[in-house]
Amino acid sequence: MSSLVVIDRSPDPERTDPGRARGPTIASWVRAMGPNRTGALLLVAGTLLAVLWANGSHGTYEAFWDTHLTIGVADLNLDFTLHALVNDALMAVFFFTVGLEVRREFAIGELTSRSRAVVPVVAAVCGLLVPSLLYVLIARDTGWANAWGVVISTDTAFLVGGLALVGPRAAGRLRIFLLALAVVDDIGALTVIALVYTGDFTPQPLLVAAAGLAGIWFTRYVPTGRGPIYATLAIIVWFAFLASGVHPTLAGVAVALLVPVYRPSRRDVEHALRLARTFRQSPTTQYARAAANSLRESISINERLQSAYAPYVSFVILPVFALANAGVQISGDVLTAAATSAVTWGIVVALVVGKFVGVFGSTMLVRAFGVGELGPGLTPGRVAGGAALCGVGFTLSLFIVDLAISDPAVQNQARVGVLLASVLAFGIAAIVFRVTERSPREAEVGQVLQRPVDPERDHVFGPADAPLTLVEYGDFQCGFCLKTAGTIQEVVRELGGSLRYVWRHAPLLRYHPNAVAAAEASEAAALQGKFFEFERALFADQEHQQPTDILERADRLGLDLEKFEKDLTSPAVAARVRDDMLDAEAMDITAVPTLFVNGRRHTAPHDAQSLIHALLRTGRADDAPAPGGGRRSGPGGRKDPGRASA
Structure with missing residues (x-):
């Protein structure tokens, strides 16, 4: 049988509830568009509205955002403009949520592998250096070469939103890569602001911030009531950064990186x-x-906070931020001056070309020299599109314009450069994604096994050097995977030692809520050398995969329960399953079982004879014995992976 797409036949409340409005609702529209795309569209809408407001109603835009708010008691007062409240307070929440996601990826996700984590870090550093050098070269004779800080920062908000709008459909790994890059980029840019463009830097409050951050670290050991402690210390750290002159959004990142994340x-x-x-x-x-x-x-507080803040960040904070910052006045005089300004073109070239060269070039060099690796699905085309999108410099770029340039006329030229560069970078990224995703090489992504079989990593039954390879992406709770089990067992018997069979995880979370837990349990069993035995036990009883059932199976198989339970919550086990899931997403695997025969996706029927024919036809026929050859056991004495028949 061919790969089967599971269809959700659960009733739609909007259709079954007679009291519910029949027409489209905001909630249904958001579900149809997806939260990322909806947030991105709101971000674009806020940007366009800001530009129209600033140019259509002279003076009211600046007057509104310059409105002062004073909060305090007696002689203790805090005075903010609405603009500062958005950029310093609300954006600290945004950077906090970004930091939470990156912290999770470094702890139990995609970036637990050092070879993968090093790539976005190097790309971010080069994405800071190359644009600043280009700007200095172009603007060195203008008297404003010291404004190189304008071009170093990638706007994280627009990067995330832009990727949702024009990026590839399966952008999981690319999004993680760009988020990690953006966090390092933001930390570097905010550090530059503190060291280069902050005239009233006061280091003493940073001692208070350090004490607050230390308190956040040790709060994890408090048995109960940690939430109020985290909130109080986070506010103290934010005020300390603000008092020091360091941009307080950096406090959001610093706090997030210290919030613990762990497996349940x-x-x-x-x-x-x-x-x-x-x-x-x-x-x-x-x-x-x-x-x-x-x-x-x-559930770890990291994941609880991510789910709690994500809707507010996407649907409120980012659109309001765009509305407060994108109001660039565009007049004929300003555009004429900008057209011949070395400052304007220095910013445009640095952001559009410099960011692309710095990010894409360094990524390809790091991969070529073997210093780091890109996960499957992070193809050069997708990295190129992401690198182009990194040229969208907005928030900190406009912020540094006011700090680095004192001449109002030159400030306007610089703002035009930032806006033009952002539009160009977004447009180029959209074109790169569209062209590369349609190229023959990218079209092969879903048809070719993206990660070659690695006997040191993969769960392999059969000789490591077998000429024929069958890879299955499956789900331990899927009934179709269970039915395919007997077929694969027959194929193994027929082809014997000429075949190596590989299992990889692709749990369908929407339909099988316990599938990830089962996959992680199998990985914990694999650490004690009993992956296939545990696999058979899971398939033998798909209806009982609760935590107690998992532990009972481990006990029956003679596993060390103490080690098994410890491994179940380890970052390595969680990252291993997530890695397979991201592979599946990159190859557009939306149904299981999905089989790869000798490295290519199998779309023909899944019966034993069809699989055997496909394996022999596409494999190294010279090395493959005729069907019926004696079956050998796999490396390390692994047993037959056949599971209970359907």
Whole structure:
């Protein structure tokens, strides 16, 4: 049988509820567009509205955002303009959420591999250096060469939104890569502001910030009530950065990188389930509160904060930020002056060309010299599109214009350069993505196995040097994967030692909520040399894959339970499963089982004879014995991976 697409047949409340409005709603529109695209469109709308406002109603735009707010008691007062409130406070929340996501990726996600983490770091550093050098070369005779800081920063908000609008559909790894790059970029740019463009830098408050950050680190050891402590210390750190003269958005990143992230403990999950069952039997307020608290505490505060703040960041903070910052006045005199200004063209060339050369060039060099690696799906075409998108410099670029340039006329020229560069970078990125995604090489991404089989990493049954290879991306809770089990067992018997069979994870979260937990459990069993035994046990009883069931299987297989439970929550196990899932996304695997025969996606029927024919036809026929050859055991004495028949 061919790869089957699972169809969601759950009832649509908008169709089944007669009391619900039949017409489209905002919620249904957001679901259809997706939260990332919706947020990006709101960001673009805020930008266009700001430009129209600034040019259509002279003076009111600046007057509104220069409105002062004073908060305080007696002699202790804080005075902010609305513009500063958006850029210093609301954007600190945005950088906080970005830092949370990057912290998660470094701890238990894609960037746990040092060889992969080093690539965005190097790309970010080169993306800071190359544009600044280009700007200095072009603007060295203008008297404003010291404004090189305008071109060093990539606007993280527009980068994320732009990727959602014009990036590839399967952009998981690219988004992680660009987010990590953007965080390093922002830290570098904010550090430059503090060291180069801050005239009233006061180091003493940073001692308070350091103490607050240390407190945030140690708060993880407080048994309960950590939320209010984190919030209080985060506010103290933010005020300390503000008092020091360092841009306070850096406080958001610093705090986020110290917030702990971990995999849920199986014991905590079991405790939460017991409390939920107790509440079901005796629905009282006391049990409801206990069950809710237990469920919440079983998830790391990093992930809880990400899910809590994400909608506000996408739908409120970023559009308001664009509205407050994109109001560049564009008049005929300003455009005429900008057209012949070395400052304007220095900014445009530095952001559009410099960022691309710095990010894309360094990434390709790092990969070529073997210093770091790109995950499967991060093709040169996609990296090129992301590098072009990095030329969108907005927030900090406009902020540094006011700090580095004192002449109002030159400031206007610089703002035009920033705006023009951002538009050009966005347009070039859209073209690069469109062209590369349609190129024959990119079109092959979903048809060719992106990561070659690695016997040191993959779960392989059969000789490591077997001439024929069958790779399955599957889900332990999928009934179709179970039905394919007997087929694969027959193929293994027929081809014997000429075949190596590889299992990789592609859990369908939408349909199988326990599939990720089962995949992680199999990886924990693999660390004790019993992956295929655990795999068979999972397929033998797909209906029972709760935490207690997982532990019972491990006990029956004779695993060290203490080590097994510890490994279940380890970053390495979580990252391994997520790595396979990102591979599957990069290859547009939306249904399981998906098979790759000798490195190419198998789209023909999945019966044994069809698979055998495809393997022999596309494999190294000279090395492959005729069907029916004796079966050999795999490396390390691995047993037959055949599972319970359907």
